[in-house]
Amino acid sequence: MNPRVDGLFALAQRILRDVDRAEDALQDALVIAWRDLRGLRDPDRFDAWLRRVVVRECIDQATRERRRVANLRVLPIDGPAAPDDLLTLADRDQLERGFQRLSPEQRAILVLHHFEGYPPSEIAEILGIPPGTARSRLHHAHRAMRAALDADARLATAGGQSA
């Protein structure tokens, strides 16, 4: 497979947390990219443009899914964690639950920053928003993730006390 397509699939899978939905989203995004390719004015920005199409499609699909599924669930990921991984299974489950509580755009921003390694200026280019807005949204995504993890920890504590 084309390394560029592999990279886009990895990006989609991390935003959507599901390989089947990532495959659907990437298929749709590539067809949209083909349809709109003539609208790309600067060929040097093809990669950022294509990433934008993929991220938008992932956000759209996650939004549709969010409306459809009211309850939270932990989705499987592709491949086991390495035994010497820094995260425990409990940490990973807690992160998974916290991540599912975020808005689709917050999920995308965190993946672009922590998985792709993009600074806010490049996230801004991919999402088509001003750099200051990207910086602010990244900050809010971190804050939302912290809040989701804190809420999860409180639920676990309350559950333990009532058991």
Next chain:
Amino acid sequence: MTQDRDLRLMLDGFFADGAARAPDRLMLVVTDRIEHQGQRPGGSSAGT
């Protein structure tokens, strides 16, 4: 666990784990679909 400095490291580790390769069938499906998909004229939508 939710200390600010730790959260970023944990997210780095969390996202490092996951799919690395697209299924082989993906591009076959896309190729089949775009054969039936016209292209919009230049200058429309998508930007950049």
